[in-house]
Amino acid sequence: MNSRNTILKKLRATQTPFTDVAPIEQRRNMVPLAETTPDALTQRFIAEAEKIGCRVYAAEDAAAAFERVFALLNGDKQISAWDDAFLPMPEFSETLKTAGIEITASDNGQVRLGITGIDAGLASTGSLIFSSGHGKYRTVSLLPTVYVAIMTTNQIVADFETWVALQKERGLDQFRQSSNTVIISGPSKTADIAQELILGAHGPKEVHIILLP
C-alpha cells in the first residue's frame, strides 16, 4: 500500500476527534470596523497603511500621480513596472518613455524602483492585495528596494474577510487561475537581530502608495 493510502487509512481507522465542536453559525471579522462609508474606509486605509510604515500620497489626478512617480524616481533612468492595462494611469509606459525612462525587468540588479497596481486595498490593516498574471509580474513588488503601488480609492474594501467574500461571489475558479496572490502589509522587515526592527530585509525597504480618486 502506498503512503497516501496508509496515512488516510490510519486517520480513518480511529475514532473521529473533536466531534463536540459546534458547526459555525456566524463568524466575527478580525477587525471590528466602525467605518462604513467609502470616505471613512479610505481614511482608515490611509491611517493603517501609515501605521505599518507605508507612505501614502493622495493624488488628485493622473498628472499629480506622475509628478509623484518622477519625484520618487529621483533621476533613475530605469524602473520596472506592471503593464499599462493593470495600472490606473493613462499611457503610463508612453509617458515614462517620453521622459527617457526605460521600463525593464526587475531582476537585472540595476532597478531601484518597482511600480504595480493592485487588486484591492484592505482598510482594516492598510494592506495591498493582488494576484499574479500576464503583465502583473511578481518580481516588481519583490526585488527593487523601493516599491510603489498605484491604486484608486474605489479599490478599497473593508477587510480581508470582505475580500474573501468577494472572491467567493466571483467564483473561486478565478482566484485559482492566478498562480500567486499576495497581501503586502508594509515594507519588508526583520527583527531577528536582538529584536531590533530593521526595514528592507530581503524585499523593498520603502513602500509608497499613490492613491487616486
Place this chain on the structure above:
Amino acid sequence: MEIQSNNFVSLSAIAIRNSEMQKAVSKGTRNGYDKRLAAMFAYGEEHGEAMRQQAAEAKRRALRQLPELLEMAEANMQANGIHVLWALDADEANRQVMDIIKRHEVKRVAKGKSMATEEIGLNHVLETNGIDVVETDLGEYIIQLNHEPPSHIVAPVIHKTKEEIRDIFIEKLNMPPTDDAAEMVAFARKKLRDIFLSADLGVSGGNFIIAETGTLCLVENEANGRMCTTMPRVHVAVVGIEKMVENFEDYATLTQVLPRSSTGQHMTVYTSMINGPKRPGDADGPEHVYVILLDNGRSDIYATKYAEALACIRCGACQNACPVYRSTGGHAYGWVYGGPIGAVLTPLFVGLDKAKPLPQASSLCGSCKQVCPVDIDLPRMLLDLRHDTIQQGLGDTLWNLGIKSWAWGNSSPRLFEMGGMAARLGQGVIGQNLPAPLGEWTKFRDFPSFAPKSFRQLWRERQKAQAQS
C-alpha cells in the same frame, strides 16, 4: 537531529548559567509576550477572546474531517497544477526531495523558514548528497552559519545577542566589523540576494492549506519566503498533514490570528496564497510546484488523547509565555520544538522514553493555554504525559519507591501517625537539608518545619481536657 531531550536537566543547568543567552531570551520572549497582548486584544478583551475561540474551532473542525480535507486538498491542488506527494516519515520525505532535485538537475537550494524540514533533518540530507543548501530567513541563516538548530519556533536566533551575531558574521563571512544591526542586515541581504537569483529550487514550509481551493498559504516578514517561492525554477513545500483548513473563511480568521499571537502584527508583511506554478504567459514564478504532505507520526497522534496538539499553528506564543522556556531557552529541550508545545510534541514524535524529562519541565502555571491562539490545553496534556510515563514503567525507580512508601504509609491511621512521628524526630536530627537522594530537593529550598505536635495529638489532648473538665 540527534535527540538530546533526556538530557534536559543538565542542558538547562548549562543554559541557566549562560548569561548572554539569558539576556537575549528574556528580552525576546518578553517582547513577544507584550506585543501579542496588545495585538490580540487591540479591540477589547471580549473580542480578542472570541477570535481566539473562533480560531480554535476552525482548527478543530478541520481536524475532525482531516482525511476528507486531505483528499479534497489533494484534488484541488492537482487541479491547480501542483504535484502532490505523501510521505509517511522523514526518510520518505527526504527521498522525495532528493528525487525532485535529481529530476530537475538542481545544484543550489534556497530554503525558507520551515519547522517541518527541521523535523525531518532535510538540510543534513541535502548536504550529505552534495547539494548546496542555504537558509534564507535571516535568523535561520545565522544559526546555519554557526551550525546550530533553531531555538524558537518563529525567532530561531532569539538566544543570541547582537554582539554574538556580529561575531558570527565576522568569523564566518568576513563581514566588515560593525555594531549596527542595520548594517548586518544589509550585509546578509546582499549575500542572500545572490542565492535567490542563482538557486534552482526553493524549499518552503506551509502555514495552512485551504482544502476548498487547493491553496498553499505562507506568512512571513522578510520576503525570503516570497523569494524562495518565486525566483527558483522549482518550488517544494514540505507541509504537515495537520495544516488543512476547510475553507477560505476559516483561513481568513487563522491567518490573522497567527501574526497577532506570534509577533504582535495585525498582518505579516507578506501573506502569500500559492495556487501552483506559473501560468502560460506569466513572466515569473516557478515552473514546477511540489507539495509534500508529511505524516511523520501525526496520524499516530491523531488517534490519541493528544490529537489537540495537532491544532498548533506554530506561533511561538506559548514559548514566550512559559517561565521554564524563558529560563532555559529552546536548545535545552533537546530536539526541534522547545517550550510547552515542544514538551508535548517531542515525546509524541520521538517517543516518551527518549524525552522523559520534558513533561516535567513545567510548573503547570497554565500560561501556555491562556496565550494559545487555538486554545490547546497544554497543561492537561503535560499531566497526561506524566501519567503515561508512570504507566509505561518509565518513571524513576527511586521516585516510584518513594511514592509507593508514601501510599503505604497513608494506608492506615497507625502507620500515618508513626510516619509523622518519625519525620518530626528525624528533622530534629538532620535540620532543613534532607540527606541524599532527597537532598536534591532541598538543594535550592528549605524543608518546611513540622509543627511540634500533630493534629491528631492536639485533638487527643483536647478530648482529654474536655473529658476532665
